[in-house]
Amino acid sequence: MSLDLDKGRDEVAPEELTAVPVRHWGRWIGAGLVIALLAMVVWAFANAKINWNVVGDYLTYDRIMEGALNTLWITVCAMVLGLVLGMLLAVMRLSDNPVLSSVAYGYIWFFRGTPVLVQLVLWYNLSYIFDTVNLGFYKNEMNDVMTPFLAALLGLGLNEAAYMAEIARAGIKSVDSGQTEAAQALGMNGTKTMRRIVLPQAMRVIIPPSGNEFINMLKTSSLASVIYFDELFRAGDTISSRNLAVMEMMMVVSVWYLLLTTVFSIGQYYLERHFAKGSDREQPPTPLRRLRQQLTTFRTKSRVGGETV
Incomplete structure (x- = not known):
């Protein structure tokens, strides 16, 4: 009797389950509100008292182009100075020598x-307290030495070094101590261990915030306009004082800043992918690969649909 019951149970087919997707009405309402708000902002600027022809004419103006190049140049130079000095300060901060560690901490503070x-x-106003620069082999007036470019380079680069030091220190400490012990067991000294073992692995942690710092430096360079360095913002401000098109010139400056930050953001993305090689996580496809995959899928569906019809 029990065998017949078991046989009957086995013959009963399980019911088919129908998966019903959960509808997130709040997401659609939120997306609709955001789109409506963006449409209102675009509509407001499109109908504002802005002469868009002036914006288009001055996008490639010689003074604006020169200011953009100066912005790019001071950003690269200050970032290189901050990166090199920051790495040195990070090593000093992690040193067992109390003097080196204290000096690095005081600099960052x-x-x-x-x-x-x-x-x-x-x-820029260093000449108020030092009339001349006397290095023994070189002597000159401070006003001739401390040009707007040099003042901007020191002001931006030395400040950036303090932040890069903390970023580099965090990257170095993220490397497992066993890596250093293994390198020492192989006979490597401290310098070679840092250069060949620790830093290549620490770059995975250092690169993302360093890229953000570079983009932030690109925008922070506009502060150099107060010391009369002819960068992008100062170029736009000077032109607007002549043609009285203040908002139009600020639009031009904003477009150039957005263009520069977009280009370097793309570069940062691929640089992060390069240093992330060898990690356990699988790298996501690049935007170009995703676009190709979508185009391939679309073409395949179109062909299948055409054959079906």
Whole structure:
């Protein structure tokens, strides 16, 4: 009797389950509100008292182009200075030598604790307290030495070094200590271990915030206009004082900043992918690959649909 019951149970087919997707009405309402808000902003600017012809005419104006190049140049130079000095400060901060560690900590404390604008003005007005620069082999007036470019380079670069030092220190500490012990067991000294073992692995942690710092430096360079360095913002401000098209010139400056930050954001993306090679996580497809996959899927569906019809 029990065998017959078991046989009957086996013959009963399970019911088919129908998966019903959950509808998130709040998401659609939120998306609709955001789109409506963006449409209102675009409509407001499209009907504002802005002469868009002036914006188009001055996008490739010689003075604007020169200011954009100066912005790019001071950003690269200041970032290189901040990166090199920041790596040195990070190593000093992690040193067992109390003097080196204290000096590095004091540097980071001072430059992170004072605004960049104040530092720029201090460097530019250094001639008030030092009339001349006398290095023994070189002597000159401070006003001739401390040009707007040099003041901007020191103000931006030395300030950036304090932040890069903390970023580099976090990257170095993220590397497992066993890596250093293994390198020492193989006979490597401290310098070679840092250069060949620790830093290549630490770059995975250092690169993302460093890229953000570079983009932030690109925008922070506009503060150099207060010390008369002819960068992008100062170029637009000077032109607007002549043609009185203040909003139009600020639009031009904004377009150039957006263009530069977009280009370097793309570069940062691929640089992060390069240093992430060898990690356990699988790298997501690049935007170009995703676009190709979507186009391939669309073409395949179109062919299948055409054959079906």
